[in-house]
Amino acid sequence: MSHTLPEAEIIKRESNYLRGTIAKGLDDKATGAIADSDNKLTKFHGAYQQDDRDRRDERRRQRLEPLHMFMVRLRLPGGVLTPEQWLGLDQIADDCANHTLRLTTRQTFQFHGVYKHRMRPLMRALNALGLDTRGACGDVNRNVVSNVNPHRSRVHADIHRYSVAISKRLKWRSNAYAEIWLGDERVEARGEDEEEEPFYGHFYLPRKFKIALAVPPENDADVLSNDIALIAIVEDDELVGFNVGVGGGMGMTYGNEATHPRLADVAGFVPADQVVDACEAIAAIQRDHGCRTERTHARFKYTIADHGVEWFLERFAEYHGAPMAPVRDYVFTHNGDRFGWVEGDNGNQHLTLSIRSGRVQDTDALRLRTALREIARVHTGEFRVTCNQNLIIANVSPEKKAEIQTLVDHYGLDDGSRSTPLARNAMSCVAFPTCALAMAESERYLPSLTDRLDTLMAGHGLANTPINVRVTGCPNGCARPYLAEIGLTGKTLGKYNLFLGGDQRGERMNRLYRENIDEATILSLLDPLFERFAAERNNGEGFGDFLIRSGLVDAERSPEVFHRAYAV
Template identity: 75%
Template sequence: MTDKLPDAEIIKRESDYLRGTIAEGLDDPATGAISETDTKLTKFHGTYLQDDRDLRDERRRQKLEPLYMFMVRLRLPGGVLSPAQWLGLDAIADECANHSLRLTTRQTFQFHGVFKHHMRTLMRRLHALGLDTKGACGDDNRNVIANVNPHLSTLQERIYRLSTEISERLMWRSGAYAEIWLGEKRVQSLGGDEEEEPFYRHYYLPRKFKIALAIPPENDCDVLANDIGLIAIVEDGELAGFNVAVGGGMGMTYGNEATYPRLAEVVGFVPAERSVDACEAIAAIQRDHGCRTDRAHARFKYTLDDHGLEWFLERFADYHGTSMEAAREYRFTHNGDRFGWVEGENGNRHLTLMIQSGRIADFDDYPLRTALREIAKVHGGEFRVTCNQNLMIANVTPEQQESIQALVREYGLDDGSRSTPLGRNAMSCVAFPTCGLAMAESERYLPSLLDELDALMNKHGLTDTPVNVRVTGCPNGCARPFLAEIGLTGKAIGKYNLYVGGDERGQRLNRLYRENIDTATILETLDPMLERYASERQADEGFGDFLVRAGIVDTERTPEVFHKSYSA
């Protein structure tokens, strides 16, 4: 019965296919906000209503409403855009947002600080660039992400094309987007669900749904953190198909033991030509069988844990029309980005740049945004966003490489002093001041944390040793902290839960080690671990692998176990 459904489900079902009263709310000059109901619906349109939390108290004292603004996220499957699109996004940042761009851990862009009266202008500018924000948020299929493997040019292009095909297949179809944002007139549907939303119907998915494609041996997209992970199987130099992993997801809720991070499990193999159909079938299983009465239990990982993998494989055969084949051999060795210039098999060159926390702006001593704008003016290839918040200047011809490199040198984009091995492997979410879910700092905290951690690394002779560090302001896991060798999730202002023991391949969850601790305690806890790692590690052994081998992290226990104390 619908009266037993949570508000979010009722809102979707009664929204007239995601229209609600969003258009009327945008036209209301009396407030910078829109209604709470419409705020839930705009997520499907790729935007969240936020406010500046740094200014809340002052505005309250002045008897002003919060400084409302929107975050807008693009749908950008595979993370690829042209130089012309880059320049267009750069201009939008000035005209409609807060003069910055942010690369996300889902291989796309976010604008921050977009006031309500700029929203339609921004969306129309995106449309003119051939871009949109459909499904970048909300209870639907999110941005489809894929490995960035520039040295495998032909295979990389095939994987990218498949990511766009999956995204298009699972994109919602309602005319609401064009009507609200682009000013198109509504054409009244007579066919109901079948015409408005042939896949999602009027109820959409129970919760968000994420898909990733990886090309072993690299796993820079953390493929097992997704609801569907497609792991490319290459045979005789050709893409044979994909091992299919299902049920990954990072988010959890503090104090609710029924919620937990989970790695996807490999359940079989599908041929390349059936991979898009397979994704649609799996999403349909979640659409029809996912929990809709408890949003904390509505992710696909819980559907699988409720029913079991045997049940899933039976449903897959029914929905897909063909059973999965047996999974094939593969091996991951690495889940971070490769920086610097790489030559692809087609002879073109690709430069990956480290972008701390994905924030692209002109800083006081580092005109990063200006530099990338100047590169976009002369670049003849494309830009590729990585799943680790970094940026690749891709498909640079040999003839053009020196002109690009000259700009890189001029603006100090390859200045090694700006990052360390620790920094190049670090990620953070936005958190304060705009994310309403944040309990602690993340993006603004990361630089000082890295300085402190680098000092510890130097103390133990580990200066050149990469360790994976990820920080989020809450346990929702946007920067995938539960896969990090060192992961922090915000608990309160200045306090974090410390997780350790993930691996550098994205194949092992870390474990909760200390709870609700400040920076000093974080450093005191990690200090003896790093000391032992420096003296006892084996050749090429990662920090997380050492912690497991040395018994400091017990992988036999569930990931949420709280280790009361460190024992040498």
């Protein structure tokens, strides 16, 4: 590996704690863009510079620069917000963005189509709602996600409290955010030796860092796909602590066999009252030992893969001041969302709605954004975003349930009667037209793909069988395609890599089945597999489990299989 620091590391270190020249670039009216170095820094502030790729050629012919805009992502630990905050975000979508909200696979919101001159008004409007975007992107701890689990209200409340506490502890602290976006004056450090970033220093983390909490038997956060996986241990209805997994992460680089997705290793147990300190210690291990000379090798998953779990446990005892206890028993049974009404143990009701690809917008077919605005005006509980891009109308009092159900019925929101289990559980990233990394369509392709898969399945008597399908426009894995029973990652326009064999528990990654194939080939490969699944499956067996049991997919293939397809 090279020992020369990559450009991203140099930019961080020379940024004056993430200030760079962002403020100057925002004031430059001659262009819709900001400097490339500042674009790397705005990620720490929760924003990515993008452009409308559908209009690139047209604007090039007109000798215009690309139509630059930003995606802005919120920091929203646990995915919880009030009805008042929902209404505020809905207004921001009109005032500053493209009139849509998007629920992400990490339990938060993204605004799209935000032009440069609207960035500061958007950030100030978020601040007025008590929200921010600090650390939603960049080489720091990202949004902390957690299990929604509405059945167990007391434990769920504890889980959310820890999500918020971990997020607060690992939030970057430079005053750059307030100066650039909110108009605050520069605040100098009080003492000569006092840093603006007491935890991160001036170099931050080697790469992004993700933390998730789950409450078995539910694994709706796909907890093992995270750098830190916190698996709740509940005894006598009390949260006693967490099994701690380390080194999970999605994403890889095509053609680079040193890169691959990885599930976290469950290393030990920590008591609940130590979990915030434990997360800080683990993040510090990655801060100090993660690779900084090779960006593609800089995630915590490679630190763990390189050094091993025993090395990690030694470092943890050193950094935390106490060792981990042995792993405790747990079982996951499901990693999807439970749609419809569910009653929590406190008597309140929770309604989970399917939101296709997380896109909240009004269309001729479904006035979703209007409907949720109307619900927010009467709702007295809160909204909870799931890690599967769906939405929970949470903590509905029994007397409010009928009023909200009337709105749900009026707008046709409960799509259990008009979509299949496969379509309701499918996920996609944004991809075209805004994501700069997209190689193929994803969000815009998902509806037609699920329709065609449903047609195939219906032909084999599988119409009401849930199968986990996830699509991304590139190999970076934003929709966690490597955990899907059927995963597609974009290779080029109209062509994808096909991955098969994940499970419905979030505990097994799939394997590359065919590479660089079009839709017709994807369907032709899946059709006989569906036929065999219908004829040979065991009672209650999922599609991915059947593929493994039958030997059609080999679960024992090593990580480089993410670059090598099964022989045709």
